[in-house]
Amino acid sequence: MTMNRQFRLAARPVGLPKATDWQLTEETSAPLKDGEVRVRVLYLSLDPAMRGWMNEGKSYIRPVAIGEVMRAGGVGIVEASNSPHAAVGDYLAGIFGVQQYWTGPVDAKAAAAMKIDPTLAPLPAWLNVLGMPGMTAYFGLTDIGQPKAGETVVVSAAAGAVGMTVGQVAKQLGCRVVGIAGGPDKCRYVVEELGFDACIDYKAGPVAAGLKEHCPQGVDVYFDNVGGDILDAVLARINLKARIVICGAISQYNNTTPVRGPANYLALLVNRARMEGMVVFDYAARYPEAVQRLGAWLQAGSIKSREHVVDGFEHFPDALTMLFEGKNFGKLVLKVADAP
Amino acid sequence: MTMNRQFRLAARPVGLPKATDWQLTEETSAPLKDGEVRVRVLYLSLDPAMRGWMNEGKSYIRPVAIGEVMRAGGVGIVEASNSPHAAVGDYLAGIFGVQQYWTGPVDAKAAAAMKIDPTLAPLPAWLNVLGMPGMTAYFGLTDIGQPKAGETVVVSAAAGAVGMTVGQVAKQLGCRVVGIAGGPDKCRYVVEELGFDACIDYKAGPVAAGLKEHCPQGVDVYFDNVGGDILDAVLARINLKARIVICGAISQYNNTTPVRGPANYLALLVNRARMEGMVVFDYAARYPEAVQRLGAWLQAGSIKSREHVVDGFEHFPDALTMLFEGKNFGKLVLKVADAP
Known part of the structure; x- marks a missing residue:
């Protein structure tokens, strides 16, 4: 039984998001269904676009609902698997949400979460240059x-x-x-x-x-x-x-x-x-092309990846605010847990 | 010796152009040089873009200078010719300016003025659908x-x-x-x-x-x-x-x-x-393609050309103002002289 903590959207922000726009909840992860995996989230990506997802109304993606776990991209490691497409110990990137554990399907098309190669670049770079x-x-x-x-x-x-x-x-x-x-x-x-x-x-x-x-x-x-x-x-x-x-x-x-x-x-x-x-x-089908080209430049040292890592899941609300105040320096990433 | 009247830009307008922004001048047309023709202007085109040409500053075309004859497109008939590319009696369209006579070169490339076919559509339509x-x-x-x-x-x-x-x-x-x-x-x-x-x-x-x-x-x-x-x-x-x-x-x-x-x-x-x-x-090289296609639609009755003709060269300033007050109904055209 895995305890999972989450930041959920409590209210639609007016202007800059504030503490009371969030609710920190805790629940037991549901048992795995067929084809599902449980991912321990290691890093979460904090992005300006998240502000738009908190608003009501038609956009390029549906808004996060009140009471829903806040949407966020992340990388993590598979801790349990009922999917033939991911094994325990595999590293995955996906839209895991602002939570410590993500439970969801991994299929052949890698629609919800895709395998990443941690030897190509450090994990935070997979939320940055390779993300x-x-x-x-x-x-x-x-x-x-x-x-x-x-x-x-x-x-x-x-x-x-x-x-x-x-x-x-x-x-x-x-x-x-x-x-x-x-x-x-x-x-x-x-x-x-x-x-x-x-x-x-x-x-x-x-x-x-x-x-x-x-x-x-x-x-x-x-x-x-x-x-x-x-x-x-x-x-x-x-x-x-x-x-x-x-x-x-x-x-x-x-x-x-x-x-x-x-x-x-x-x-x-x-x-x-x-x-x-x-x-x-819109370019999802072509991500592998970009990962290959950017990855080669990274490994050759022709381009660099720089992340600003804030350590600690509980700092999510403050860390997000840093983005809009221009306080981060490099891609803002929240460290949720140490890689094993 | 041909007397030629012109509207020249007297001042750069602030807001809507007013009477004192224009100067009505009269001068004798210069003798024809080699390759030049004299066109009696029959119709002038009045266009919203003219307002922009009256402002100082960088744009897609140089501003009309203070004291210069106001830029305008027109159609007219050749009354005298020193060019092998246009004969007396030919109809031409070109940027003739707000004046009764235009004197300028007609070359093989029809850079300044091009021959038009008055049997394809009435003259004002050459300032409208075919202009x-x-x-x-x-x-x-x-x-x-x-x-x-x-x-x-x-x-x-x-x-x-x-x-x-x-x-x-x-x-x-x-x-x-x-x-x-x-x-x-x-x-x-x-x-x-x-x-x-x-x-x-x-x-x-x-x-x-x-x-x-x-x-x-x-x-x-x-x-x-x-x-x-x-x-x-x-x-x-x-x-x-x-x-x-x-x-x-x-x-x-x-x-x-x-x-x-x-x-x-x-x-x-x-x-x-x-x-x-x-x-x-930017599309000047492709005008003939459009004239052909639009002309065919016009002759088939599939599309229509409608002009709002203001009669009288001296009415130029008031006629131009009509554009910005939404008073014209159809392409606004100034009739300068009767076709022979």
């Missing part, structure tokens, strides 16, 4: 942004999980890469450690001036994770036939006032440019 | 919007020059077509005369309710001529993989306050949809 953020970065950049060698790629939230991989992949593809991030530490990191050509500190001055300085040839691809003023500043510098990837809008997620649209959107008209949304789940 | 608005509608819809038979296409300013052709072409391509226009007369016209499936009167009530009623399957292609609230209302109803063609934003052109961006732009993310700008001049 959803990496998939988002890879397909958003290559499939929607379509950068060509020599073009200028700008990415916001550059030190965040998605942004750092966007920029590193763009460098691998031969682009000039300019990040936008908050604070000198993050900016120094993406330039000195990750090899970006430049990084604009949006807290230090107007982004427009930074773009003018660091994108002398204009902007061909903008990978937008933030929306708001920064999106407008980039729109003012785009080139003919520029591609803007709308991946997120973290500046707007906790708004209690209406979202502010990009006032400079007519730059799309003047420049015959494109703004297009992307949702990573 | 810039028709080219804009045809390439914006087919190349950027890419509608498939059975999809729902929404077009704003539906009774305007571009909108009426967008909707009629979309019907020819097998789409459900819903217009948005101001007032019952325009709405009745696009449905009863042009064959749109429905038209929403934005002056009669919320556009959102009309879209809900008339687009039960959502919106696959939106051809936007207006921006503002209407763009936001359509964004709230788009389907997965929808295409939004940004062709213009007449609601914003005379703003003295900043342009309001589309607050619902994150619908692009949720729906993996695309918003893309288009400028008709």
Whole structure:
């Protein structure tokens, strides 16, 4: 009999999620059905998108219901198995939820949880470069942004999980890469450690001036994770036939006032440019392609994975809030248990 | 010696252009150089885009300078020719400017002025379905919007020059077509005369309710001529993989306050949809293809061309203002002289 603790959504947040929006519950895990496994969750991924899942209303994925275990991706180890497709001791990644144990099916198609190879990269990297953020970065950049060698790629939230991989992949593809991030530490990191050509500190001055300085040839691809003023500043510098990837809008997620649209959107008209949304789940069938390519770059040392690990399941609510306050540095990951 | 009258830009307008923003001048036409022709202008095209050309600053085309003859498309007849590529009596279309006579080169590539066939359609139609608005509608819809038979296409300013052709072409391509226009007369016209499936009167009530009623399957292609609230209302109803063609934003052109961006732009993310700008001049090499296809539809009676003709060169300033007040009904054309 396994005791399992969970964070469930207690109330729909107004603005930034607060402690009372969560309920910490404890229950006994149900016995395994045919085809099911029990996974001990080791790491959970904390992502800006989680804020959207807490809202009511139509979106690209159904909202988390009140009383439901909060949705989250994670990696873990199989402790018990009734499935021919996973053995005890296998490592799995899946949407395990904010809980200590996940019980669910593992089938041949790996629909709910897929096996991962912990020798290719450390476990937290499977929630980062080799996980959803990496998939988002890879397909958003290559499939929607379509950068060509020599073009200028700008990415916001550059030190965040998605942004750092966007920029590193763009460098691998031969682009000039300019990040936008908050604070000198993050900016120094993406330039000195990750090899970006430049990084604009949006807290230090107007982004427009930074773009003018660091994108002398204009902007061909903008990978937008933030929306708001920064999106407008980039729109003012785009080139003919520029591609803007709308991946997120973290500046707007906790708004209690209406979202502010990009006032400079007519730059799309003047420049015959494109703004297009992307949702990573659409690329599920192609994840192995990205894992292979990103994994090879990782092993060759051409790109890096950096995680910000918060230790302790019970710190979930505070850790999530760090995301929206820009306090994490690297992909934010919650450590739930030690790997055996 | 030919006396030529011209409207020149006297001042950059703030908001709606007013009488004092223009200067009416008169001068003798210069003698013809080698390769040049003199065209007597018969009709001039009045277009929302002209408002943009009056502003200073970088755009898809250089601004009209203070003191320069206002830029405008027109059709006319050759009265004198020093070019082997045009004979006296030929009809030409070109960017002739707001003046009674145009003097300029006609070369083999028809770069500045191209010959038109007045037996294919009446002269004003060469400024409408077979002119810039028709080219804009045809390439914006087919190349950027890419509608498939059975999809729902929404077009704003539906009774305007571009909108009426967008909707009629979309019907020819097998789409459900819903217009948005101001007032019952325009709405009745696009449905009863042009064959749109429905038209929403934005002056009669919320556009959102009309879209809900008339687009039960959502919106696959939106051809936007207006921006503002209407763009936001359509964004709230788009389907997965929808295409939004940004062709213009007449609601914003005379703003003295900043342009309001589309607050619902994150619908692009949720729906993996695309918003893309288009400028008709990019398709210049393909105009003959569109003239042929639209001309055939016109002659077969499958599509219609409707012009609103204001008679008299001297009425140019007031006629232009009609555009921004929604007072024209059909493509607005200024008649400068009778065809011989």
